[in-house]
Amino acid sequence: MMEDTDPPRRHGQLREEAADWFAIMRNPEEAETRRKEFEAWLARGALHRAAYNRIAEAYSIGKRLKDPPEDDALPSDAAPGDDIRQSLSRSKTKKRAVLILAMLGAVALVAQWAAGSPSDDIKHPSLAIGSAPGASDRPAQLKIATAIGEIRSFRLNDGSVIALDTNSLVLVDFDAERRSLHLLRGRARFTVAHERRPFAVHAGRGTVTARGTIFDVNLLPDNHIVVRLVRGAVDVTTDTPTTERAPATVRLSPGQQVELRDAPTPLALEVVKAQANDSDWPDGLKEYRNVRLGDLFAEANRYADIPLVGTTPDIDDVRVSGHFRITDSARLARNLGDVLGLAVISGPNSIALARRCPAHPKGNCRPPS
Structure with missing residues (x-):
């Protein structure tokens, strides 16, 4: 199924639609009568589902700031006549409008996620998941995340x-005393603002401590992490019990990396030279040298709604070198087709590379150049 093929919307329109639907689905009566219409709206594409999810998450944060006003109470001796019913209807409409405005305000507050800006300022890191207001003087945790296929930068209130x-x-x-972060999934690059508070990133069984530096932390399957230093200096500490031969902490210099594996026994932290071909990943670019197309497809498909595939095993075994933007599958397929002289078959469920266009392609076929 092809998704998100509607004409481009004006800025913020999709966010407003998502907020409106969220308000409707919170009302049991409206939700029951308009559920099919709502499901059809969601089915229009991944952008619609992502916008709705962001509204729901932002509202769960924003409602802690100020709850929508309750409906005006009925006088105890009032009968539910026409005037009362009209008043209730007006109150219900007003409450829904307030609810939508509250959600839109919450979205703007939480990193402008729904607006789709490539770089977001996080102004209030205490306004996020955690304990309810008043439960503790300690600020709650801020959750920042990206969807599948998305690379995004977030500016914290300390300037990092x-x-x-x-x-x-x-x-x-x-x-007031520390800056602590936990990488729970995926990969992140931290550009740290210099100040007196230490800046520590926890991931897997390790902790990376830095002051005024740039470094990457990649959390791989099985709690295996890779730390790479781009600039400055960092100390990498393992939480695994250590020995004299397997020290708990190592210091990295620019261009170095270290791996920490989730092992019950002490492992020596081996500092090695970092691979230079992946240094531009925040821009969606990567340099490949003699890589198999099958491996390149696998990496690009981490970002793709429609996967790249080879029509035959020999296509997957073709090797290629160069700088490629792996976050745009359609563009990557065209570039590979031009470089390797392959046909590109664009279908509803995949973008395939082939030696030639088939007699009856399942989709549009761009012949080899």
């Missing part, structure tokens, strides 16, 4: 910037 790779999640926990 976090670039998140596709499908990544970081919890930010700042207080």
Whole structure:
């Protein structure tokens, strides 16, 4: 199924539609009568579903700031006549409008996610998931995340910037004495603002501590993490019990990386030279040298709604070198087709590379150049 093929909307229109639907679905009576219409709206594409999810998440944060006003109470001796019913109808409409405005305000507050800006300022890191207001003087944690196929940068209120790779999640926990972050999923680049509070990133069984520096942390399957230093200096500490031969902490210099594996026994932290071909990942670019197309497809498909595939095994085994933007599958397929002299078949469920266009392609076929 092809998704999100509607004409481009004006700025903020999709967000307003999502907010309107969220308000409707919170009303049991309207939700029951308009559920099919709502499901059809969601089915129009991933952008619609993402906008609705962001509205729902933003509202769960924003409602802590100020609850929508309750309906005016009926006098105890009032009968539900026409005037009362009209008053209730007006009150209900007013409450729904307030609800929508509250949600839109919450979205603007939470990193402008629904507006779709590529770089977002996080002004209030205490306004996020955590304990209810008043439960503690300690600020709650801020959750920042990216969807599948998305790379986005977030500016924190201390001036630091976090670039998140596709499908990544970081919890930010700042207080007067420290800046603590937890990478729970995916990959992040941290550009740290210099100040007196230490800046520590926890992931897997390790902790990275830095002051005024740039570094990447990649959380791989099985709690395996890779830390790479771009600029400055960081200390990488493992939480695994250590010995003299397997020290708990190592210091990285620019261009170095270290891996921490989730192992029950001590492992030596081996510092090695970082691979230079992945240094531009926040821009969606990567340099490949003699890579298999099958491996390139697998990496690009981490960002794709419609996957790249080879029509035959020999296509997957073709090797290629160059700089490619892997976050745009259609563009990547065209570039690979031009470089390798392959046909590009664009269908509803995949973008395939082939030696030639088939007699009856399942989709549009761009012949080899």
